[in-house]
Structure formats: C-alpha cells, structure tokens
Amino acid sequence: MKTRTIAYWVTTGFVALGFAFGGAMDLIGGKEVVEGMAHLGYAPYVATLLGIWKVLGAIAILAPGLPRLKELAYAGMLFDLTGASFSHAMSGDPVGKIVTPLVLLALVAASYALRPSTRILGSLFASRTDKATTPAVSVATA
Secondary structure (H helix, E strand, C coil): CHHHHHHHHHHHHHHHHHHHHHHHHHHCCCCCHHHHHHHCCCCCCHHHHHHHHHHHHHHHCCCCCCCHHHHHHHHHHHHHHHHHHHHHHHHHCCCHHHHHHHHHHHHHHHHHHHHHEEECCCCHHHHHHHHHCCCCCCCCCC
C-alpha cells in the first residue's frame, strides 16, 4: 500500500473517530455538554443539531463513492471547527481550548488533501469534461 494511501486512511480514521465520538457526546447531551454550550452562549438544542451533523459527516467521509457528499462533509467540518475555535476565543477560554479545534482542522485538511481521485468531486465525470472542452468543428470550416 502506498504511503499516501496509508496517510489518507490514518488521518481520515482519526477525523471520523473524533467527529463520531464528539457527535455521540453531543447527542447524549450530558451535563458537560450542556454546561459547555451554555458557557459558549448556545442553547442546549444546538448540541443536538451539531451532534447529528458530526455523526453524518463522519459516515460521509468513510463511505465509498459519494464525492459530492464528501465535499459537503469536509466543508461542514471546516465550519464546525473554525466556529468552535472562534466561540472559545470570544468566550475568553484559555489558548488550549482555542487551538484544539484548529489541530483537528489540520487533520481534516490532511485527509481532504490526501484523498484518492475516486473520492474527489469531478473525477467521476472527467470524460464529460474532456468532451465539453473539445473545440467544436464549425460547418463553415469543414
């Protein structure tokens, strides 16, 4: 197995595990989650919504095929993690709580950058793109 493929699956595995676990904790809605949301200024139901999207995102990046869904999942992870970092910063939290989502974001970026061509949007339709960019022969010049 190529080094790039191994690196992709390791980073993707960590990202999927992190989002699945975090999403499950949000869905369970324990005391720490409710207190954390309140500290950041969010209503408790926001954790439920985030939990659903995190679990679905973890599933999407692991599932075979579905490149468009993967693009949306990676974008959602970017929004979630930058939003978490910003929320912690605006709440006056220590640097560790601000940086932690950004470290996970680096893993998300690595997973995104290392993904195989079969998991990239557009690679499945390369033949259509090639035909669309081929210049048409004009009747006048033929």
